[in-house]
Amino acid sequence: MEKRWGWLLAAISLLMLLILLPLWFHSARTRNVEAPSTIQRTVQKTPPKKPASTIRNIPKETNQTLEPLTLAELRHMNRLGTLPRLIYLPAADRGEIFRSLRRQGLPLWISDRFFLLPKRIKPGWIRLKKPISLREFFEKINDFPRERTRRVVMYSGDSLDDFVRHFSRQTRLRPRAIFDEYFRFSPYLEGGILAGYYRLPYRLSAGPAMAYLTGESEKVFARLARKYLGEYDPAGFKRYLIVASIVQRETWHPEEMPHIASVIYNRLERGMKLQMDATLNYGPYSHRTVTPERIRSDSSRFNTYRYKGLPPEPLGSVTREALIAALHPAKSSDLYFVRNLSGTHDFAPDYATHLANINRIRVERSHRKHSRKTGKSVKGGENPK
Numbered sequence: 001m002e003k004r005w006g007w008l009l010a011a012i013s014l015l016m017l018l019i020l021l022p023l024w025f026h027s028a029r030t031r032n033v034e035a036p037s038t039i040q041r042t043v044q045k046t047p048p049k050k051p052a053s054t055i056r057n058i059p060k061e062t063n064q065t066l067e068p069l070t071l072a073e074l075r076h077m078n079r080l081g082t083l084p085r086l087i088y089l090p091a092a093d094r095g096e097i098f099r100s101l102r103r104q105g106l107p108l109w110i111s112d113r114f115f116l117l118p119k120r121i122k123p124g125w126i127r128l129k130k131p132i133s134l135r136e137f138f139e140k141i142n143d144f145p146r147e148r149t150r151r152v153v154m155y156s157g158d159s160l161d162d163f164v165r166h167f168s169r170q171t172r173l174r175p176r177a178i179f180d181e182y183f184r185f186s187p188y189l190e191g192g193i194l195a196g197y198y199r200l201p202y203r204l205s206a207g208p209a210m211a212y213l214t215g216e217s218e219k220v221f222a223r224l225a226r227k228y229l230g231e232y233d234p235a236g237f238k239r240y241l242i243v244a245s246i247v248q249r250e251t252w253h254p255e256e257m258p259h260i261a262s263v264i265y266n267r268l269e270r271g272m273k274l275q276m277d278a279t280l281n282y283g284p285y286s287h288r289t290v291t292p293e294r295i296r297s298d299s300s301r302f303n304t305y306r307y308k309g310l311p312p313e314p315l316g317s318v319t320r321e322a323l324i325a326a327l328h329p330a331k332s333s334d335l336y337f338v339r340n341l342s343g344t345h346d347f348a349p350d351y352a353t354h355l356a357n358i359n360r361i362r363v364e365r366s367h368r369k370h371s372r373k374t375g376k377s378v379k380g381g382e383n384p385k
Contacts, residue, residue, distance in 0.1 A: 082107050083128060083137060086147075086201065086208040091123035096219075103185070104211050107134065118142065125149065125201045149199040154213070156195035157248050159286040159316040163193065173206050181210035186218075187234040190282075191241045191314030193217050194323075195248075220320065228327040238314070244326035245315040249278035250337075253344055257325035262332045263347065272335070274304035279311050286316060341365060 083106060090100050098113045108116075116138040124146030128137075152170065154163055160182065168175045184207075186192030194217040200209055221241075225232035229240075243264055247257050267274055277290040282302045285294075295305050302311045334347040336354035340361050348354035 083132065083134065084208060085128050086203075086205060087126045087128070088208060088212050089121055089123050089126065089141070090216075094119075094121075097121055100215060103215055104208065122146070127201070127203070147201040147203075149201055152198045152200050152213075154193045154195050154198070154317050156319045156322070157245075157287070157316050158195075159283060160190055160192075161283065162286055163317070167209075171200075171204050171209070173204065173209070177206040178210065181206040182214065185210050185214040188238060188241060189313045191245055191317055193317055194220050195317040195319045221323075224320075224323060224327055228324075239310065240323070240326040241314045241318065242310050244318040244322040246274075246276060246278050246311075247325050248318045248322040249281055249315055250276065251345065254319075254321040254325075256344055257322055258328065258330035259332060259334070259347060260337060260345065261325040261329035263334050263337055265329055266333065266335050268309070270335070271308065273306075273308050274310070276304055279304045279315065282311065282313070282315050341368065 084104055087104060087106070088100065090097060092100070094113065094117050098108065098117060102108050112134070116135065118138065118141060120142070122142045126141075126144045127147055128144075152167065155166075158166075160179075164175050164178045164182075167173070167178060182192065183189075193213045198213060198216065200212065221234075221237060222232040225237050225240075229237075243261060246264060247260050250260050251257060264274060264276075277295075279302050280290045280294060280298055281287060282300075295303065299306070301307055302315075304311065332347070333349045336348040336351065336357075337345040338348075338354065338357050338361065340346050340357075341364055346357040346361070348357055
C-alpha cells in the first residue's frame, strides 16, 4: 500500500514539475530586461575588398572582435527590437494567427500560443513606431491603430515577372527586393500567388508583402489539397499547379475548365504529347502569340510539341476554379479540343472527329467573313451568333 502511495506522489510531483517549468521558462523569456546604457565594443575593420559583380549587393567583409554578452544583454537583444515593423493579423483562429505571426518573423515559441495570444484579436495591419517587447506587443495588440489599405491585384495567367513589374510600379518597391522576398517565402518558381484581390497597406516593404501574399495563397492551396488529395505536400502539389496553369491559359470560362483538365490527364495517361500552345507562354514569352516558327525553334521543356509530359514549372498564376479543375477534373474520354467562334471549345475523343470540328469551324469563319463584307447573313443558320 505504501509503495503504491509512493508511486502516486512521484507521478504528481513529476506532473507539477512539467506544468511549472514551462511557466517559469516563459516568464523568464518574456520579462522586460533593462539594457545597459552603453555597451562597450571594440571593432577592427580591414580595408574593404572590391565587391563581386553579382546581382545582389554583398556587404563588405569586416573582422570584428566582440566581448561576450551577458545574460541580461542577450535577453534584451533577443526580445526587444526583433519584431517586424509591419505585422499582419489575419481574421482567423488562434492557431492560424500564431502560424501567420511566426511566418512573418516574430520570435514565438509554442508556449506563446497559450500564454501570450489573447482570446480575441482584431484583424488588420499594425505598424510599430518603436521597438517593444513581445509581451508588450501582445498586451496592446488590440490597441494599436490598424493601417489603411488599398487593393492589389494578381491577374490570372500572369507570370511572376508580370506581377513584379506591375507591383513595383504600384508600390515603388525595387523589383529585385520583391523577387528575393517571394523566393524566400514561396516554394514555387511560378504560381505561388493565387490570382485575385488582396488588401495591402499604402506604406509597404517587400518582406511583409510577400509573406502575406504567399501565405494567403498557401492557405488556399493547403485547404484544397486536403479536400481532394488528403494532404498538402508542396513537392507533389506542384504537378496540379502546373496543370491548373495550362488550363488557365487555355480558357477563360470556368465551366469548361474541368473538361480541359480531363483532356490533359487523358493524353498523359496514353503517353501522348500535350501539343498545347499555352505551354509556350512561359516566363519572358508570357501572353505572346505562339507561331509555327516558335514551335519549331523552342528547345525548352516547355515545348510540349517536342517533349512528352508536363512542363517543368507552372506557367503563371491560377484562379481557384482552375486549381479545382486540376484537382478534380471531369470524367471524359476526349483527347482533343479546338476553340470555336464563340470563344469556348469543341471536344473530340479521336482525331477524325477533331478534324471534322476544325473544318466546320473554318467554314463557319469563312461564312462570317463573307456576311460581314456583303452585310447579309448567310441563310440556313450557317452564320453563328
